[in-house]
Amino acid sequence: MKMPTRTAASALALILGTAGxxxxxxxxxxxxxxxxxxxxxxxxxxxxxxxQNPDIDIQIEVVPxxxxxxxxxxxxxxxxxxxxxxxxxxWLLDFVDSGIAAPLDEFMDDEFKGRFFEAFLSPSMMxxxxxxxxxxxxxxxxxxxxxxxxxxxxxTPPKTWEELSAAAEKIAALGDETxxxxxxxxxxETDVYFYYGFWSNGGELxxxxxxxxxDTQAAYDAAAMYKSMIDSGLTQPGVTSYSRxxxxxxxxxxxxxxxxxxPFLATQIANEVPDLNYGVTAIPSGPDGAxxxxxxxxxxxxxxxxxxxxxxxxxLDTLFSQEWRSRFTGGEGFLPVQGAVADExxxxxxEVLKEFTNLLPDARFAxxxxxxxxxxxxxxxxxxxxxxxxxxxxxxxxxxxxxINDILK
Amino acid sequence: xxRSALTNPYILILPGVLLAGFIVIWPLVQxxxxxxxxxxxxxxxxxxxxxxxxxxxxxxxxxxxACWRTFIWTVxxxxxxxxxxxxxxxxxxxxFHGRGIARIIMMLPWAVSLTMTAIIWRWALNGESGMxxxxxxxxxxxDTNIQWLAQSSTAFPMQIMIGILVTMPFxxxxxxxxxxxxxxxxxEAAQLEGASPWQVFREITLPLMRPFLNIAVxxxxxxxxxxxxxxxxxxxxxxANSTDILVTHLYKVGFxxxxxxxAAALSLMMFAALLVLTLIYVRLAMREDKx
Numbered sequence: 001m002k003m004p005t006r007t008a009a010s011a012l013a014l015i016l017g018t019a020g021x022x023x024x025x026x027x028x029x030x031x032x033x034x035x036x037x038x039x040x041x042x043x044x045x046x047x048x049x050x051x052q053n054p055d056i057d058i059q060i061e062v063v064p065x066x067x068x069x070x071x072x073x074x075x076x077x078x079x080x081x082x083x084x085x086x087x088x089x090x091w092l093l094d095f096v097d098s099g100i101a102a103p104l105d106e107f108m109d110d111e112f113k114g115r116f117f118e119a120f121l122s123p124s125m126m127x128x129x130x131x132x133x134x135x136x137x138x139x140x141x142x143x144x145x146x147x148x149x150x151x152x153x154x155x156t157p158p159k160t161w162e163e164l165s166a167a168a169e170k171i172a173a174l175g176d177e178t179x180x181x182x183x184x185x186x187x188x189e190t191d192v193y194f195y196y197g198f199w200s201n202g203g204e205l206x207x208x209x210x211x212x213x214x215d216t217q218a219a220y221d222a223a224a225m226y227k228s229m230i231d232s233g234l235t236q237p238g239v240t241s242y243s244r245x246x247x248x249x250x251x252x253x254x255x256x257x258x259x260x261x262x263p264f265l266a267t268q269i270a271n272e273v274p275d276l277n278y279g280v281t282a283i284p285s286g287p288d289g290a291x292x293x294x295x296x297x298x299x300x301x302x303x304x305x306x307x308x309x310x311x312x313x314x315x316l317d318t319l320f321s322q323e324w325r326s327r328f329t330g331g332e333g334f335l336p337v338q339g340a341v342a343d344e345x346x347x348x349x350x351e352v353l354k355e356f357t358n359l360l361p362d363a364r365f366a367x368x369x370x371x372x373x374x375x376x377x378x379x380x381x382x383x384x385x386x387x388x389x390x391x392x393x394x395x396x397x398x399x400x401x402x403x404i405n406d407i408l409k
Numbered sequence: 410x411x412r413s414a415l416t417n418p419y420i421l422i423l424p425g426v427l428l429a430g431f432i433v434i435w436p437l438v439q440x441x442x443x444x445x446x447x448x449x450x451x452x453x454x455x456x457x458x459x460x461x462x463x464x465x466x467x468x469x470x471x472x473x474x475a476c477w478r479t480f481i482w483t484v485x486x487x488x489x490x491x492x493x494x495x496x497x498x499x500x501x502x503x504x505f506h507g508r509g510i511a512r513i514i515m516m517l518p519w520a521v522s523l524t525m526t527a528i529i530w531r532w533a534l535n536g537e538s539g540m541x542x543x544x545x546x547x548x549x550x551x552d553t554n555i556q557w558l559a560q561s562s563t564a565f566p567m568q569i570m571i572g573i574l575v576t577m578p579f580x581x582x583x584x585x586x587x588x589x590x591x592x593x594x595x596x597e598a599a600q601l602e603g604a605s606p607w608q609v610f611r612e613i614t615l616p617l618m619r620p621f622l623n624i625a626v627x628x629x630x631x632x633x634x635x636x637x638x639x640x641x642x643x644x645x646x647x648x649a650n651s652t653d654i655l656v657t658h659l660y661k662v663g664f665x666x667x668x669x670x671x672a673a674a675l676s677l678m679m680f681a682a683l684l685v686l687t688l689i690y691v692r693l694a695m696r697e698d699k700x
Contacts, residue, residue, distance in 0.1 A: 070664040077452025098449045238536045238556020240648035374666040384648035
């Protein structure tokens with residue numbers, strides 16, 4: 001069969017013409033799904049932006065957190081990545097080293113930079129260049145159940161780990177179904193839960209000489225302290241089967257007295273169990289008054305191979321305006337990363353958030369080093385071995401430190 | 410008779426061979442290329458690495474444990490599912506009221522995604538609010554809650570049990586197909602001769618089911634060896650890697666630690682192991698058939 005040439009040509013012209021008209025400029029954005037509100041929020045922001053900029057078409061791809069890194073890896077290796085993406089700031093080094101993230105300084109003016117808190121912008125700066133903008137920020141503080149505290153006759157929330165142990169003992173004595181201290185021992189951030197005690201004892205993840213701090217007295221003491229709480233029944237039983245969400249569920253059920261976690265638990269409690277009588281306080285300090293909370297930021301990056309950098313930047317400018325930041329931060333239960341947002345009454349007068357922001361001077365971010373995920377995994381495994389009682393504290397930690405030092409070399 | 414070139418069998422199977430080549434060989438070539446290269450965490454090749462990646466995989470302290478558990482995992486689930494499916498298939502092959510419904514119920518778990526099943530089991534095995542503990546408590550079997558997923562000594566057997574449960578529908582289907590191909594008159598004749606049901610099963614059913622057993626073993630070995638969702642959804646290979654099998658270890662190496670070169674090397678090794686095992690088994694099975 002022979003197709004009439006003229007028809008084919010005109011059809012082709014029509015297709016090309018329509019395409020040229022409709023798809024002015026596509027900007028693809030990969031976003032992590034923090035909660036069920038994330039997708040709708042970004043869709044709404046994109047719609048509002050497209051109204052202002054009819055020549056730009058924003059495409060939002062929502063990806064669950066657990067598979068985000070896997071998706072990005074696959075996309076990048078197949079050269080099919082989006083123009084913008086949310087990433088964990090702790091991954092940023094790899095993205096910068098491989099030339100995948102584009103520096104944003106050429107787009108940023110002082111007004112734009114001035115919108116952010118320095119503390120949250122600095123983790124995404126490398127070699128004097130800014131490679132990411134903090135899209136979500138979080139720290140950890142201790143939640144405690146006021147009703148359980150009252151039943152156990154505890155007046156004030158514990159300020160030190162010693163007081164925490166004593167309080168946990170009283171709460172655990174209330175009955176078989178309540179536990180003093182909720183201890184996470186499974187999946188993401190198992191290592192972080194250990195660092196709270198470790199930092200309080202004066203430990204550092206990476207020592208000044210560039211080696212792991214797991215083979216120091218601070219680590220031994222922290223591990224011994226957690227292990228003795230497990231052994232004397234102050235924690236929930238079977239800690240190695242409790243992920244962060246599992247412990248949070250126990251807290252929501254009013255069955256653990258204390259746990260350390262992120263601001264989003266307050267948002268979840270407000271939605272799911274508004275009657276729960278709880279308070280938020282600082283992470284307990286160690287014998288010398290040292291303490292540390294874990295600070296986390298996620299950044300939004302622009303890909304070096306993006307062909308729509310200008311348009312993508314325009315969208316970023318909208319996303320990081322006070323209006324959209326305020327909605328995102330409030331909806332997801334994160335900490336404000338911008339001064340103007342933090343000053344809004346909804347955030348400034350929020351007692352729970354205040355506790356978290358007060359802790360920020362003690363906040364430590366995951367070290368920006370290659371192989372951090374593997375180091376975290378080695379640490380988690382060592383900690384689990386100790387929790388289970390399958391290894392002596394010192395040899396287990398020394399062994400883990402040796403393996404981490406191999407990676408750090 | 411002279412054959413036209415177009416009916417030459419080799420020409421006729423050519424499209425299939427090409428398709429298979431595209432699906433199997435092309436990724437294999439790609440993976441091999443990555444496995445012998447230095448790769449960054451985004452899969453971009455950075456030079457030739459020789460066997461370095463393979464050495465890194467084998468010297469990983471978690472590797473041997475994962476190999477051993479993969480062996481237990483595969484053998485236990487393949488043998489276990491056959492042991493459970495055979496009686497189920499024999500019963501479902503009998504003529505009784507409601508057999509259709511019973512068969513459908515048997516097949517239903519197959520329709521549910523494996524990940525969903527695994528997540529539901531994760532909830533059921535929860536130490537404090539899990540269904541299993543409350544059921545066992547209500548029955549008076551246990552007094553205190555068992556933390557099923559807290560240590561590998563309870564978690565791994567549970568995972569194997571879940572594995573057997575989800576492998577059963579497929580295995581039963583194969584066996585039912587096999588049973589329906591055995592003519593009824595054979596059984597009847599044997600019964601007339603006074604054979605006991607056990608004798609009928611041993612001397613007639615089992616030998617005739619041989620090819621179907623072989624299919625079940627080979628197919629299930631391949632599926633189970635590479636089965637990821639059950640372990641990942643319940644324990645992610647933890648605590649302390651004590652429930653890791655090769656495929657969950659592979660996922661961590663590749664996507665968590667970003668060592669794509671090591672991951673490619675490991676997956677090649679897994680592919681080779683599976684290929685060799687399957688070939689050996691098929692060989693053995695065929696030799697038995699001939700003799």
